Amino acid sequence: MPESVHSQDQDQSMVDAELIEQPQSNDPILEEKQIVVLPGATETAASFQFEGEGHTMGNALRYAIMKNPAVEFCGYTIPHPSDPKMHVRIQTDDTTTALEALEKGFNDLMDLCDVVTEKFTAARDQFNAESGNRMEA
Amino acid sequence: MAPLVPSQEELQRRRIIGINAETVTDIPSTDFPGHWPGESHGWALDQFKNNFRVEFHRNERFEASFSLIGLDAAVANAFRRILMAEIPTIAIEDCFIHNNTSVIQDEVLAQRLGLIPLKGSVEGINWMHWYKKASEDGSVEEDGPCDFNTIVLHLDVECYRNEHAHPDEKDPRILYTNSNVYAKDLMYMPVGRQEQYFVGDGAIAPVNPDILIAKLRPGQKIEMELHCQKGIGADHAKFSPVATASYRLLPDIQIVRPILGEDAKKFAKCFPKGVIGLERVTAEEAAQRGSGYEGHAGEEKAVVKDAFNDTVSRECLRHDEFQGKVKLGRVRDHFIFNVESTGQFESDMLFLEAVKVMKLKCNRWKRGLADLVG
Numbered sequence: 001m002p003e004s005v006h007s008q009d010q011d012q013s014m015v016d017a018e019l020i021e022q023p024q025s026n027d028p029i030l031e032e033k034q035i036v037v038l039p040g041a042t043e044t045a046a047s048f049q050f051e052g053e054g055h056t057m058g059n060a061l062r063y064a065i066m067k068n069p070a071v072e073f074c075g076y077t078i079p080h081p082s083d084p085k086m087h088v089r090i091q092t093d094d095t096t097t098a099l100e101a102l103e104k105g106f107n108d109l110m111d112l113c114d115v116v117t118e119k120f121t122a123a124r125d126q127f128n129a130e131s132g133n134r135m136e137a
Numbered sequence: 138m139a140p141l142v143p144s145q146e147e148l149q150r151r152r153i154i155g156i157n158a159e160t161v162t163d164i165p166s167t168d169f170p171g172h173w174p175g176e177s178h179g180w181a182l183d184q185f186k187n188n189f190r191v192e193f194h195r196n197e198r199f200e201a202s203f204s205l206i207g208l209d210a211a212v213a214n215a216f217r218r219i220l221m222a223e224i225p226t227i228a229i230e231d232c233f234i235h236n237n238t239s240v241i242q243d244e245v246l247a248q249r250l251g252l253i254p255l256k257g258s259v260e261g262i263n264w265m266h267w268y269k270k271a272s273e274d275g276s277v278e279e280d281g282p283c284d285f286n287t288i289v290l291h292l293d294v295e296c297y298r299n300e301h302a303h304p305d306e307k308d309p310r311i312l313y314t315n316s317n318v319y320a321k322d323l324m325y326m327p328v329g330r331q332e333q334y335f336v337g338d339g340a341i342a343p344v345n346p347d348i349l350i351a352k353l354r355p356g357q358k359i360e361m362e363l364h365c366q367k368g369i370g371a372d373h374a375k376f377s378p379v380a381t382a383s384y385r386l387l388p389d390i391q392i393v394r395p396i397l398g399e400d401a402k403k404f405a406k407c408f409p410k411g412v413i414g415l416e417r418v419t420a421e422e423a424a425q426r427g428s429g430y431e432g433h434a435g436e437e438k439a440v441v442k443d444a445f446n447d448t449v450s451r452e453c454l455r456h457d458e459f460q461g462k463v464k465l466g467r468v469r470d471h472f473i474f475n476v477e478s479t480g481q482f483e484s485d486m487l488f489l490e491a492v493k494v495m496k497l498k499c500n501r502w503k504r505g506l507a508d509l510v511g
Contacts, residue, residue: 106506
């Protein structure tokens with residue numbers, strides 16, 4: 001934007017709104033980031049590499065996957081702190097595959113989020129109603 | 138064979154993390170399949186639904202405190218981390234300095250401006266898009282500022298001598314006009330569709346108008362154009378929507394053997410006010426054999442009134458007279474959250490937003506599973 005620096009006209013650095021269509025996607029955080037299966041994987045034992053992910057998803061996902069009775073082992077690691085990559089290792093028994101276990105982990109976490117939202121909203125609305133009543137009294 | 142179901146007492150015992158004078162015990166969660174022989178512990182949504190509770194303690198506009206009960210630390214921590222680092226907000230990102238003759242250097246001024254929390258219509262902020270920056274290898278081209286990714290603020294202040302000031306006046310605020318530059322001097326210039334979104338109370342403005350940006354003297358001038366963009370706290374702390382987002386575990390105090398008389402008073406003093414109360418030993422309790430109260434009817438005994446406010450300082454564990462009479466701990470799955478917003482969003486909305494972001498992330502990664510690379 002060097003023209004803006006030299007320009008005295010304050011509106012010039014902005015492109016006219018009608019000319020540019022808004023892009024469809026509105027989330028760059030996970031855009032073009034992919035999951036890679038690390039070498040040495042079998043059906044029931046695999047390591048997945050998540051690009052740009054950290055402890056936030058790593059630990060929560062590990063918890064959700066460990067809650068699956070068909071999973072024999074699940075752990076996550078961030079191999080190097082300055083490399084934005086997170087690894088999840090899943091080993092399962094014969095009744096499922098590592099990939100299925102990972103997918104179930106995501107599904108369970110999403111279900112959990114729904115319950116948290118629902119209960120949180122209900123508790124907040126009740127609290128607000130009660131404290132509103134108290135103030136009126 | 139149906140899975141074993143542990144008794145309520147056993148479950149309650151497992152919920153407590155032990156806190157001793159020098160050590161902590163029973164730290165990791167054990168509610169996983171395979172940990173306790175014969176018990177199930179597999180993920181069950183209806184069970185989670187039944188056990189999970191939310192209790193509100195405070196809900197002010199920009200500060201909320203609530204308990205999430207029945208959650209694992211991994212999930213509670215994910216929410217906390219998302220609150221701090223992954224909820225998008227608007228902040229000043231690019232500063233174009235046309236003129237700055239103040240004593241504060243350009244780069245310091247730009248850094249200070251970036252940290253000013255801005256508020257504006259939530260609907261408008263959600264409508265805003267990310268500003269795509271050019272990648273270092275040149276594979277991604279820069280978007281260029283547009284109405285949907287950049288908000289323009291102007292800062293044009295010049296300091297003058299005040300002609301009407303008394304000759305003996307010493308206060309620079311009266312002696313000069315514009316000697317202090319405040320956040321309220323930032324002028325918002327709506328562009329394109331922003332005029333529909335950021336109108337009236339929803340206009341972009343600093344949350345606190347009285348943040349001091351710079352000090353000027355007559356003849357000094359600041360003239361700049363500021364571009365605000367959407368970003369997340371992981372990229373820069375100025376984008377973090379919370380001042381603090383933290384949780385602590387509910388403290389648990391168990392008096393195992395009676396603490397009586399003067400000891401009880403001393404015991405109460407080991408804790409913050411209101412945590413330990415004093416009650417008289419009833420005749421009934423004194424009559425009970427093996428209760429430890431025999432012959433102490435009418436004496437004062439220490440009881441736990443409200444463990445919530447305890448700081449778990451472990452002070453009571455330092456005194457010999459309480460040895461073996463008290464057990465300190467924390468409840469593993471009772472998270473007391475405290476969320477303080479910087480003022481862009483209401484704090485209860487922030488938590489809901491964090492849960493939403495978490496679900497969104499799961500959804501995106503799940504979709505990414507489809508085109509797995511081996």
